[in-house]
Amino acid sequence: MEIRENLYYSEDHEWVRVEGDLAYVGITDYAQHHLGDIVFVELPEIDSEYAAGDTIGVIESVKAVADMHTPVSGTVVEVNEALEQAPESLNKDPYGRHIAILRLSDPEELGNLMNAEQYTAFCEQAEE
Template sequence: MQVKEGLYYSREHEWVRVEGDLAYIGITDHAQHHLGDVVYVELPAVGSSFAANEVIGVIESVKAVADMHTPVSGTVEQVNSELEGQPQLLNSDPYGAWIACLRLENPAELNELMDAAGYEAFCREQE
C-alpha cells in the first residue's frame, strides 16, 4: 500500500491535497486496491456545495459500488472529466487522478483528518 506524504487522509479512504483555498480530493491506493478495477466514476456537478462527509459521487468497480465522500466542506470548482472516459486512472495513479476540486469553506476541518503516518497506522488497525 502506497501512502503519499503531504496529503490529508479520511477514515473513508479519501485524500485531500490543499493548494491555497482549493482542496483536490481523490481515493487512496488502499481504497482502489480494495475496490478492484474501476469501471465508472460519477462526478459531482460543478457549482454544487457539500458539507464535510457528504457523498459527492459514486465509484463503480468490478467488485463493488462505493460512495465517494468529501472530507471537507466546499463548493465544487472543477471535476476531473478525464475520469469519465478513463475511470481506470483511479487504479493506475490514485494520487494523481483527483476526482473533484472544492473551494474550502472551513479550513479548520483539515485538522480532523490524518497525516500520512496516521493514515498508515489507521489502515494497519483495520486489517
C-alpha cells in the same frame, strides 16, 4: 500500498491536497486496491455545495460500489472529467488523479483529518 506525505486522509480512504483555498480530493491507494478494477466514476456537479462527509460521487468496480465522500466542506469548482473516459486511471495512479476540486469553506476542518503517519496506522489496523 502507497501512502504519500503531505496529504490529508479521511477514515473513508479519501485524500485531500490543499493549494491555497482549493482542496483536491481523491481516493487512496488502499481504496482503489480494495475496490478492484474501477469501471465507472460518477462525478459531482460544478457549483454544488457540500458539507464534510457528504457523498459527492460514486465509484463502481466490477463487483463493488462505493460512495465517494468529501472529507472537507466547500463548493465544487472543477471535476476531473477525464475519469469518465478512463476510470481505470484511478487504479493506476490514485494520488495523481483527483475526483474534484472544492473551494474550502472551512479550512479548520483539515485538522480533523489524518496525516500520512496516522493514516498508515489506520490502514494497518483495518487490515487486521
